[in-house]
Amino acid sequence: MNEVARAVELLLAGDVIGLPTETVYGLAADATQPHAVRRVFAIKGRPVGHPLIVHLADQSWLDQYCVGDLSRAKCLANAFWPGPLTLILPKNPARVPDEVTGGLGTVAVRVPAHPLALEVIGELGRPVAAPSANRFGAVSPTTRDHVVLDLGDRVPLILDGGPCRIGIESTILDLSRDQAFLLRPGAITAEQLSVVLGEPVLENDGQGPQAPGTLASHYAPHARVVLVAPQDLWNTVRALMDGGSVGVLALSGAAPPAEFGIVPGRLDAHGLVRAKELVVYGVQGGIEAAAHDLYAGLRALDEAGCSVIVSPLPELRGIGVAVLDRLERAAAPRPDQA
Ligand code: TXA
Numbered sequence: 001m002n003e004v005a006r007a008v009e010l011l012l013a014g015d016v017i018g019l020p021t022e023t024v025y026g027l028a029a030d031a032t033q034p035h036a037v038r039r040v041f042a043i044k045g046r047p048v049g050h051p052l053i054v055h056l057a058d059q060s061w062l063d064q065y066c067v068g069d070l071s072r073a074k075c076l077a078n079a080f081w082p083g084p085l086t087l088i089l090p091k092n093p094a095r096v097p098d099e100v101t102g103g104l105g106t107v108a109v110r111v112p113a114h115p116l117a118l119e120v121i122g123e124l125g126r127p128v129a130a131p132s133a134n135r136f137g138a139v140s141p142t143t144r145d146h147v148v149l150d151l152g153d154r155v156p157l158i159l160d161g162g163p164c165r166i167g168i169e170s171t172i173l174d175l176s177r178d179q180a181f182l183l184r185p186g187a188i189t190a191e192q193l194s195v196v197l198g199e200p201v202l203e204n205d206g207q208g209p210q211a212p213g214t215l216a217s218h219y220a221p222h223a224r225v226v227l228v229a230p231q232d233l234w235n236t237v238r239a240l241m242d243g244g245s246v247g248v249l250a251l252s253g254a255a256p257p258a259e260f261g262i263v264p265g266r267l268d269a270h271g272l273v274r275a276k277e278l279v280v281y282g283v284q285g286g287i288e289a290a291a292h293d294l295y296a297g298l299r300a301l302d303e304a305g306c307s308v309i310v311s312p313l314p315e316l317r318g319i320g321v322a323v324l325d326r327l328e329r330a331a332a333p334r335p336d337q338a
């Protein structure tokens with residue numbers, strides 16, 4: 001039996017699997033089976049009541065799982081699906097169990113742009129509910145290996161779709177109210193949404209249901225994360241180096257001054273270069289590359305044993321807003337440190 005057929009069989013039986021998407025890997029269950037959805041929460045260690053995103057095979061499924069005026073949603077779906085955009089819409093309570101939505105009257109839906117995900121959902125004939133396939137509060141997985149490390153002992157199958165093309169979670173737009181609110185920035189920007197909608201996209205005003213992915217501290221590695229202006233990067237690193245191993249997430253190829261003894265180009269299997277107490281994860285390319293490598297870089301620096309990770313602030317163009325959002329959450333004080 002091929003992997004897709006096995007995935008479908010497991011999902012039908014109420015099992016939970018690892019599924020690649022273009023953003024991050026998901027921990028997927030048949031969204032119509034409450035028992036299967038409860039297992040997702042248990043495996044992830046996610047508090048129940050934190051709603052999940054429902055992944056559809058096709059825009060035409062919207063009418064089955066959502067209710068109300070779907071014209072704005074369909075307009076955005078035409079422009080951006082399959083793709084990294086999640087829409088919050090009034091749910092059809094007959095088709096979407098409360099376990100998926102944490103008891104809310106709305107549901108988060110998207111059509112992922114990954115052929116393997118689309119094949120599995122299409123064959124299943126039902127949507128899958130899938131949060132990012134990491135333990136709650138930790139860094140999202142962007143390769144199969146990441147999922148194996150986090151949850152490999154807890155799920156029977158993790159499909160391999162290669163490294164995720166985008167690397168950070170979907171943009172979330174709340175369309176359940178009169179005005180459109182951006183709940184989480186992602187690869188599709190507020191400006192792009194606003195142009196297609198023909199109306200403003202507002203900042204989250206906190207009046208709608210709160211999304212746990214919007215908790216101040218989230219997406220966090222074990223190491224402390226420090227954000228600095230690009231021009232202050234190496235001075236900050238110098239000042240921190242007495243206190244143990246320092247990791248640098250070198251966005252846009254920020255090259256260390258010669259004094260640090262880093263030989264550029266000598267990457268290990270995790271994309272790291274080291275010199276004594278300094279470990280550098282170099283990102284070659286612009287802001288899209290920074291998004292693509294963000295979680296892999298945080299994970300690699302964590303595994304290298306860095307006690308602190310320093311990152312320059314990203315440029316705030318396009319997906320850069322979302323990169324900054326995730327970096328700020330990684331750098332926020334943790335509940336266990338507060
Ligand atoms: O790119 C992504 O969106 C990935 C891939 C796997 O699709 N999924 C993902 O799921 O990031 P998760 O569970 O890590 O984040 C889902 C976010 C959470 O912040 C959750 O609170 C929010 O979506 N959410 C889900 N349903 C909601 C609803 N009805 N109202 C408001 N926010 C909702």
Ligand code: MG
Pocket residue numbers: 131132140213
């Ligand atoms: Mg998540």
